[in-house]
Amino acid sequence: MPQKTNKISCEECTTTSCFVKRTNPEWLAKISEFKNQVVYPKGQYIFSEGSPVFGAYFIQSGDVKIVSSSFSGKQNIVRLAKAGHMMGHKGEAKENYPIGAVAINDARICFLNNELLYDAFLNNTHFTIDIMMFYSKELRKSEMRNKFFAQMTTDEKVAYAIVYAGEIVGEKNNKGKIMIMLSRQELAQIAGTNAEQVSRTISHMKNDGLLSLDGRCICIENLPGVYNLLSEYEQFI
Amino acid sequence: MPQKTNKISCEECTTTSCFVKRTNPEWLAKISEFKNQVVYPKGQYIFSEGSPVFGAYFIQSGDVKIVSSSFSGKQNIVRLAKAGHMMGHKGEAKENYPIGAVAINDARICFLNNELLYDAFLNNTHFTIDIMMFYSKELRKSEMRNKFFAQMTTDEKVAYAIVYAGEIVGEKNNKGKIMIMLSRQELAQIAGTNAEQVSRTISHMKNDGLLSLDGRCICIENLPGVYNLLSEYEQFI
DNA sequence: CGTGCTTTTGAATAGTATCAAGGCCGGTGG
DNA sequence: CCACCGGCCTTGATACTATTCAAAAGCACG
Numbered sequence: 001m002p003q004k005t006n007k008i009s010c011e012e013c014t015t016t017s018c019f020v021k022r023t024n025p026e027w028l029a030k031i032s033e034f035k036n037q038v039v040y041p042k043g044q045y046i047f048s049e050g051s052p053v054f055g056a057y058f059i060q061s062g063d064v065k066i067v068s069s070s071f072s073g074k075q076n077i078v079r080l081a082k083a084g085h086m087m088g089h090k091g092e093a094k095e096n097y098p099i100g101a102v103a104i105n106d107a108r109i110c111f112l113n114n115e116l117l118y119d120a121f122l123n124n125t126h127f128t129i130d131i132m133m134f135y136s137k138e139l140r141k142s143e144m145r146n147k148f149f150a151q152m153t154t155d156e157k158v159a160y161a162i163v164y165a166g167e168i169v170g171e172k173n174n175k176g177k178i179m180i181m182l183s184r185q186e187l188a189q190i191a192g193t194n195a196e197q198v199s200r201t202i203s204h205m206k207n208d209g210l211l212s213l214d215g216r217c218i219c220i221e222n223l224p225g226v227y228n229l230l231s232e233y234e235q236f237i
Numbered sequence: 238m239p240q241k242t243n244k245i246s247c248e249e250c251t252t253t254s255c256f257v258k259r260t261n262p263e264w265l266a267k268i269s270e271f272k273n274q275v276v277y278p279k280g281q282y283i284f285s286e287g288s289p290v291f292g293a294y295f296i297q298s299g300d301v302k303i304v305s306s307s308f309s310g311k312q313n314i315v316r317l318a319k320a321g322h323m324m325g326h327k328g329e330a331k332e333n334y335p336i337g338a339v340a341i342n343d344a345r346i347c348f349l350n351n352e353l354l355y356d357a358f359l360n361n362t363h364f365t366i367d368i369m370m371f372y373s374k375e376l377r378k379s380e381m382r383n384k385f386f387a388q389m390t391t392d393e394k395v396a397y398a399i400v401y402a403g404e405i406v407g408e409k410n411n412k413g414k415i416m417i418m419l420s421r422q423e424l425a426q427i428a429g430t431n432a433e434q435v436s437r438t439i440s441h442m443k444n445d446g447l448l449s450l451d452g453r454c455i456c457i458e459n460l461p462g463v464y465n466l467l468s469e470y471e472q473f474i
Numbered sequence: 475c476g477t478g479c480t481t482t483t484g485a486a487t488a489g490t491a492t493c494a495a496g497g498c499c500g501g502t503g504g
Numbered sequence: 505c506c507a508c509c510g511g512c513c514t515t516g517a518t519a520c521t522a523t524t525c526a527a528a529a530g531c532a533c534g
Binding site: 433 | 480
Binding site for chain 2: 076079099125135140144146147148151
């Protein structure tokens with residue numbers, strides 16, 4: 001169950017990349033006062049598919065996966081998000097895309113309702129511009145992903161999913177190698193394929209010395225080697 | 238060759254959905270004075286892949302395709318844009334994604350350089366917010382496209398490409414039916430497949446009475462029928 | 475009326491999803 | 505501590521879809 005712990009105010013928050021930090025001191029205090037903050041344990045839904053969202057969520061700490069299911073039941077990971085990222089905000093209220101967000105590990109999330117958010121847009125130019133730039137960049141990334149996914153082989157898509165997951169939710173072990181603790185199923189949902197294919201690709205890459213396995217946990221032994229598989233697509237990694 | 242005709246000022250421009258219309262009168266006049274405006278004939282590159290872009294382009298009239306090639310030579314249509322849309326703007330200068338824009342028919346394009354644009358952002362809150370909302374919506378569309386393209390069959394992708402192209406660049410004939418004048422190759426570049434498959438799908442759809450052909454031009458005879466092929470994915474159409 | 479480009483259709487091939495079975499790991503309870 | 509159980513992972517065989525290759529037909533142009 002979501003926990004309400006002591007709220008971390010925006011003034012004391014150390015997530016420097018958070019967009020809220022771009023508001024002026026007066027507004028920082030105001031947002032800090034009116035925001036809602038909840039700690040979600042691993043696996044918990046922050047907001048679920050189908051239900052409308054009346055504001056925006058800012059990640060204070062932890063990792064989140066944004067998911068979307070087709071009506072045939074297939075779930076898909078649309079993107080991964082970490083501290084400083086923003087999610088759930090809708091351009092128009094009537095839009096009702098079935099998107100949900102799930103905590104990958106314990107995540108502290110701040111919620112701003114639409115009225116507060118819109119007031120903040122009107123009164124904090126740099127805040128608005130930064131969020132606009134964020135969307136612009138995410139759009140380009142998404143378009144590139146679109147384009148390359150239409151051309152990549154399954155092996156390449158899986159390699160991409162591993163690199164991408166490593167960037168956002170990877171943790172370094174004592175040797176400085178990136179460890180990924182997502183299931184094969186989750187990686188398949190990022191790569192747009194199925195768990196079996198992910199498993200096959202991982203086997204190939206293990207044989208090539210690019211990865212090693214520690215139980216079910218994936219360790220990237222040779223990161224440049226993995227990137228090399230994606231060299232044709234390097235512009236969007 | 239691009240033509241410099243009499244410049245249409247922002248005050249007299251009738252493209253009401255243009256974002257520039259959201260600036261205050263003082264800024265509308267200023268942008269109108271400093272913007273650059275060019276009419277590009279059909280097939281002409283507005284900006285090409287690889288070359289850096291130092292501002293943003295606003296479409297006053299006409300249709301544009303945003304393209305991107307992989308180094309293996311395959312060209313892909315990232316999105317279609319029409320009057321009122323914005324393109325070319327980059328979140329950060331260092332990003333250098335290989336994206337180009339080509340006029341599908343004669344198109345009048347206004348260019349604002351980065352300095353002018355950024356100044357306008359700082360001084361016109363509603364202008365900035367509207368562009369932010371535009372990106373937010375485009376991002377969602379792109380993510381949905383991503384997701385569904387991973388699940389669609391080729392026939393469904395082609396059906397999507399036809400519907401999408403009809404919306405942006407379709408023209409109604411005297412019977413009120415939508416006509417599309419893109420080549421099979423261009424439709425394939427939207428659908429993420431090849432011209433042969435597009436041709437096959439069109440044949441199927443023609444046999445089912447959904448389309449008819451007038452020379453190489455596609456006419457959508459039964460639009461609800463085509464939509465019906467995409468009923469599983471209706472959220473993002 | 476030919477020439478070159480696009481479109482259409484067919485056949486062969488390759489790649490991927492699906493189905494199925496066995497192995498591994500972690501957790502639970504005796 | 506060990507045995508069992510369930511879920512996840514791995515691997516193989518099969519079927520199918522889509523790409524590629526190839527060739528003929530249609531259309532636009534000089």
